[in-house]
Amino acid sequence: MGLFSYLGREFFYLKELLRVTREVGWIKPDSETLTPDHLEDIVDRHSGLPVFITETGDISYAEYDAYANRVAHWALGQGLKPGDTVALFLTNRWEYIALWYGLSKVGVVSALVNYQLRGASLAHCLSISGASTVILEDELKDAFDSACDEIGCEMAPWYLDRTAAPEGAGDFDEAIAGQPADRPSREHRAHLRARDACLKMYTSGTTGMPKAAPLAHTRVMYYLNIFSAGCNAGPGDRMFMVLPLYHSTGGLCGVGCAISRGGALIVRKKFSASLFWDEVQRYRATLFMYVGELCRFLLSTPPNPAEDDHDIRCIIGNGLRPDIWVEFQKRFAIPRIMEFYGATEGNVGLVNLDSRPGAIGRIPPWLEWRFNVALAAFDYETEQPVRGPDGFCRKAEPGEVGEAIGRIDPNDTRFRFEGYQNKEETAKKILRDVFETGDAWFRTGDLMKRDKAGYFYFVDRVGDTFRWRSENVSTNEVAEAIGRFPGVQQANVYGVEVQGYPGRAGMAALVVAPDFDLAGLRAHIHEALPAYARPVFIRLQQETDTTGTFKFRKVDLVKQGYDPKTVKDPLWFDDDEKGYIALKPALFTAINDGTKRL
Template sequence: MLNRIGKEITYLRSAVRTLGRLKDIQKNPDRTWADIIEGLAATKPDNLAITGEDGSTLTYAQLNERANRYARWALASGARKGDAIALLMENKPEYIVAWLGIVKMGGVAALINTNLTGMGLAHCLNISGANHAIVDDSLADNFFGAADKFDRDIKPWIHGEPVQGAENLSDSLGLYSAEPLPADTRKDLQQTDNALYIYTSGTTGLPKAAKITHYRLQTMAGAFSAATAATEKDRMYVVLPLYHSAGGVCAVGAVLTVGGSVIVKRKFSAREFWEDCAKHEATLFQYIGELCRYLLNTDQKPGENRHKVRLAVGNGLRPEIWEPFQQRFKIPRIVEFYGATEGNIALMNYDGTVGAVGRVPGYAKKTFNVEIVKFDVDAEEPIRGADGLCIKCAPGEVGEALGKIDPESATGKFDGYADAKATEKKILRDVFEKGDMWFRSGDLLKQDERGYFYFMDRIGDTFRWKGENVATSEVAEAISIYPGIKEANVYGVAINGMDGRAGMVSMVVAEEPDWTRFKAHLDDNLPAYAQPVFVRLQEEVEITGTFKHRKVELVKEGFDPEAISDPIFFFDPREKQFIRLTKDLYNDIQTGSLKL
């Protein structure tokens, strides 16, 4: 009882603090992100704003002055309010400076995924509408390698060492003043104007450019600042990509809104993670679930929990590793959240209930805009009743999470994508009454009787087998706790002449499992229909830049042992055990002579 009361108090304090931040942002429609940084540069000029992995630092005064140079450079290059400038740069302090400078003059910074090449890179640059691109010298080859696919001339400005055939931005910036910008530079800029384009990860097709307005930029930063109770004394360690909302907006914004400090790491290193936290005296860090799994898979070593981290915030921390991770590395508090870069659903698990991605108790339901509706996995559409309207899920029932679109609400705005058609695809109409509009999350969640939300799966990842819905995340969770399994990526594969999809798992293992024990483990943890039929052993699981498992390619590759070099094992129902899949067995399965 006391534990429940404590959790309720934590929820109320955190929710009130968060809603207070959002209301304050609404009350100041002319205040932009640039105004916040300029205010801190005036009131806390000597506070440390950013630290690089090489030890370089920028105070708020220095950050603001250097961003002024970028703003003047952008204006001199012909950019005006609403114009996009692409930013293709690895994680470093200059990254934050650059996009701050662009938004300072009213422009839009298009944050490009640094892993992209060729058509993918060209696509993102093309849809940004940018005529200029800031390009890190280390990524110049990627840019020029995709140039023949651009639909217009995009002028590259190289940051770092000069590159033949491109302007050198590092030299050009010195030509512009660091003094405050003229008062009328942003005279027409409103919170409803775009500040950033942040691209979806492209796990299912080419990325889409989500529009991040100045309002959304402030609310995302403010919500994370409130959830973590950040102060100017906090230091946030950022290893996630700055081109994505988790690392580049939520983590950065959590501390830069209150005069705190950001520690920028070029790339995540499990070996150096805790050493960096200790060295830079980090008090906060932002995670993606798989990042935590990588850290947990490392060998224990002295000093790994001698740090000043008081809180970790992030999403995707699976229940099976939550407590082992928190206990091993001695992290006092974990705040798990649920949301999407472009979406209007934001959930926070303020009290640390293991496995939950957020909570909305019954008494707070009217304040938030999220509902879960019954969902048809086969049709990949919400189920509608006889009246044509959607049906709300009962507690514990899995369905699609929707967010009500209400431009006047602090939590209901949906700005969509740069592509209007892509925006329309995410809107569901006539949900609970004729004429209403809701944002489709594309995710399956459930909510318990106390209001806690639990992430179940991505729509499209859940599949049907033997007439039952199989949630890949639940299966992966059950498999991952088997000894020696470092990663498990679960998906469904088609078999000729059979309805639904058979379960398959790609695993990274310390050594090949004892298949008899592995099957016994599956029997203990999963119903028969949810157990994988095929197991693929890989050296590593391919992930996106934001640590999400790639599944599309694996689904396409299927389970043909002659087309795949990795060993594949098959649960033979005749032998009642896993055996190595051969071409003859594959043919028997596909022709139906071996019945599953």
């Protein structure tokens, strides 16, 4: 890079970081300004503009606030007090945002529950929410009942969209229809401070049951503003929202891009790859949030004239893999991609401001002192950061993989870690005496590497990386390599134990196009990956199991392994001499008794 290019890049980063920092610098833990105060101020400045765009019409900022006020008065009428929790079990709809906004006006905390859960997993989330009341939709009644069967639910249910509420349940629409639309007295929340809880969100549950994470008003306001500042949003912007509103990426970061600066949110019930560009065009969207495999789903759809005639100027999200980044941006003519890294409950945040393909963010070396992020050298055997003879950890060198950790500072909004409701789970995420005695750092559980210019690149989740043939295998890097082969629509890579072998052998669960060239895939893998990283087993699925935010679930896949008696999908074994051969019971037995060597 030439001198002028270098100076131009650094000036751009300094200017953008200063601008973004100014936008959130007012958010302080001890402040009396809470999320509802911030949102009421926004409403007052944009009351006549549309805030939600729906199939049945637009909702203005004033109408949004009036609905939230009715919710607040309803909560007071129910005897709910500041600090009490109400669970929201709803699909995407504009009222979702108005509900938690209204409850926050009187200090009530909303627990945002994944509407895709059923049975034991839903019962778990409801139980740990601490809620005495749940607001839900009619179409989710069966799911709610399945959870109640598990735990003998004692929550008071209130239904939206019901002509007649079930026996013992409340009709929420009818209940708030008669409530006043004026703002409740601020006295109901006057004793609260920005460090206090506003919402409860849940971890994604990719590796086990979800954990509840209280989000302080500081964190909520930070999320609502940071990305609207990053993409320089304004009243003319329209955010196309297909991500679930119970998650921070869609429900706070994406919502904030729209409403924090007078823009509008186009709320869609769910993501549809086939309808996506038609609806983006129809509603004149200028922004959209992506996550996980959403971009790969879009890339696998047939060409659509609408994809060449849209107003999208920036997309924001995380999980856009390097293997499709350039192709995605070129095909859909996306001017700017703002990839970011963060966790709902975590204190580590990175943003890629200049759309560098594959990077999840950048911290220029000369600005490291302004951030709390470090990469700690990592031991794959113990799955812990490396400690030297002095007992302290070592920072990873440029190009070296390390675990991303964030220094905890309770006095800085950006660097706080509120933890989970479960104290033991909270303790597991804190690393102490890291670089000096007495310091404390949040463990992200994510492995990354950083180049000399300060760009960060995601490598894998701790626990997903496994050992095979005395080498470390990154599931993420293997999945990216496989994903570059034509016809691979989704690739979920993990390690499975094989009797008689140390470590774990690689296995890839794939969703592929019709008439897929399996032999061609093997040739591609053998050319793209070293021997130790090549999947030994291939599983062909009709669809992958993902979370509501398109993250792959691997726990069940790992448990099922490669046993053809357990796995009903087609299984293939990479034979050194014959290529991929069907994995039948006889071959499975031969592998496990040592007759067939890997």
